[in-house]
Amino acid sequence: MRSPLGRAIGLGSAKDGVEHWWLQRITAVALAPLSLWFVIAIIRLVGADADSVRDWVGNPLPAILLVLLLIATFYHASLGLQVVIEDYIHAEFAKLGLVIIVRLACFAFVVAGIFAVVSMAVGTSN
Amino acid sequence: MRSADRPLSPHLQIYRWQLTSVLSILHRAAGVALSAGAVLLVWWLVAAASGPDAYQSVADFLGSWLGLLLLFGWTLSLFYHLCNGIRHLVWDTGHGLDLKSTYLGGWFVVGGTGAFTLIAWIAGISSWAS
Numbered sequence: 001m002r003s004p005l006g007r008a009i010g011l012g013s014a015k016d017g018v019e020h021w022w023l024q025r026i027t028a029v030a031l032a033p034l035s036l037w038f039v040i041a042i043i044r045l046v047g048a049d050a051d052s053v054r055d056w057v058g059n060p061l062p063a064i065l066l067v068l069l070l071i072a073t074f075y076h077a078s079l080g081l082q083v084v085i086e087d088y089i090h091a092e093f094a095k096l097g098l099v100i101i102v103r104l105a106c107f108a109f110v111v112a113g114i115f116a117v118v119s120m121a122v123g124t125s126n
Numbered sequence: 127m128r129s130a131d132r133p134l135s136p137h138l139q140i141y142r143w144q145l146t147s148v149l150s151i152l153h154r155a156a157g158v159a160l161s162a163g164a165v166l167l168v169w170w171l172v173a174a175a176s177g178p179d180a181y182q183s184v185a186d187f188l189g190s191w192l193g194l195l196l197l198f199g200w201t202l203s204l205f206y207h208l209c210n211g212i213r214h215l216v217w218d219t220g221h222g223l224d225l226k227s228t229y230l231g232g233w234f235v236v237g238g239t240g241a242f243t244l245i246a247w248i249a250g251i252s253s254w255a256s
Contacts, residue, residue, distance in 0.1 A: 025215065035208060036208070039204065043246060043249045049178070050174055054175075057174065077160070110168075113171050113172070115175075116174065116175035
């Protein structure tokens with residue numbers, strides 16, 4: 001048995017406390033250097049053909065940074081899009097449905113992206 | 127009190143436009159745009175992993191006028207969301223929340239976004255030309 005106060009402490013109206021807010025900040029801090037690195041890397045790859053891109057992803061550092069970028073990006077995006085949906089969609093069913101779709105889509109895209117990077121990095125793709 | 131009886135604040139278009147409120151909604155719009163850009167990143171990576179033919183179709187799309195326009199929009203969105211995101215992180219520490227600082231920081235963000243976007247595209251074009 002927990003007291004009403006014990007149940008309320010640390011939880012806002014969203015029922016999940018500061019977890020959402022905090023993870024959005026942590027992923028933001030990660031994305032600041034990662035996205036800058038990504039822009040510089042893309043600039044160097046302008047006009048590159050498939051083989052040059054695969055050679056580049058085949059190096060450990062770009063591969064690792066790309067995986068980190070994908071994880072931070074889609075985590076940050078799912079948190080941000082959830083807030084946008086909760087702010088503008090007021091019908092409970094549509095709101096819940098959209099949040100679930102966004103979460104699942106972000107999960108699917110991050111898995112697809114990581115798989116592509118890993119397959120190029122270990123040289124199993126054709 | 128029934129919700130219909132509650133007093134309502136004036137509607138949005140009543141207010142004069144301000145730098146702070148415009149930058150606030152742009153941060154959200156840029157974030158939504160960047161989510162779409164993240165999908166493009168995955169498409170590009172999966173195409174590169176799939177082989178030269180799949181990669182070429184992505185490269186052709188990105189090299190088209192629509193593709194270049196989207197890439198420019200995403201560059202602008204990325205640098206804006208990055209600069210303004212850092213402004214938000216500073217606010218989270220409890221600093222810079224007075225009126226003067228929010229406007230000063232806002233103009234820094236506008237200038238930084240323009241400068242970084244310009245530098246990135248000049249570098250990108252010269253990388254493509256070489």
